[in-house]
Amino acid sequence: MAHATLLSGEAGIGKKTAARLLAQGLMCRGEGDKPCGVCRDCRRFMARTHPDALFPAPAPKEKTIKIDALREMIDALSRHALEGGNRVVLIENAERMTPQAQNCLLKTLEEAADDTYFLLTCDQESALLPTIRSRCRCVRLQPWSEKRVEDALLQRHIPPDRAKALSRYCEGSLGRALQMQEDESYWQARDTVRRGFLSVSSAAGMPAAVQVLKDQKDSGDRLLDILEQEVRALMRAGASGGSDGADDFPDLWRDAPPQALRRILEAVFAARRQRNANVGWAALSEGLLQTIAEEATKWQV
Ligand SMILES: [Zn+2]
Structure with a gap:
């Protein structure tokens, strides 16, 4: 696992789901396949109460992630891991970071400790500073096949004729398919x-x-x-x-x-x-x- 990973791709394709599972896998201390989903670390990660999992995000009522959120994260990282295991920083829709916040993150990426992992998601890689991209392992998630979307929709009990139509028109994005399903x-x-x-x-x-x-x-x-x-x-x-x-x-x-x-x-x-x-x-x-x-x-x- 790279210390900084950037997941990009179409909206609704599953970037956040993948990033959360990767992050949770790093925190998990359960037996067998990780994340186990039942250990104390998993449960606290999912509830967003794990002290070593950080989620820089926009302040209430704001759309962008400002430098203050990054400073808070850096402050937390400067202390020892509270639980003595890995630490993860998950930044969803990282393109919401202001340029100042991105620059601040950049420094942190350069100086991060070995037990610290950064996971970023964004729709468009180009919305992030090239210097950030060059420090991340960039993974572009591919659109799903029609068949896979259709199966996932059927599993969610969406009627077969709609599942077929949605899988055809959602451009390989399950999230978009689910949104269209709701849109009368x-x-x-x-x-x-x-x-x-x-x-x-x-x-x-x-x-x-x-x-x-x-x-x-x-x-x-x-x-x-x-x-x-x-x-x-x-x-x-x-x-x-x-x-x-x-x-x-x-x-x-x-x-x-x-x-x-x-x-x-x-x-x-x-x-x-x-x-x-x-x-x-x-x-x-x-x-x-x-x-x-x-x-x-x-x-x-
Ligand atoms: Zn677990």
């Missing part, structure tokens, strides 16, 4: 996309779809984002050689050829540009529906 407005928007954009199989279906989409001007950006996600998911499912990953899409869409999906994706990008150029929602959503209906008519022949 996301599911409503997704339903609107399915009943609107993804419901047209020919020009005959246009009026009904227009009806679904007509009052959605304010959520237009979100609908276009979700439509893009859906089209990309279909492309991935097609590329992986089957409709396996697309089994919750309507039959019509599982048959869509890749060229058609690419043209629809381009039409989504064009609609986004139009929206930025203040083209009205009714005109641009109907234009998009038209493209989808034309493509769908072709591939059904």
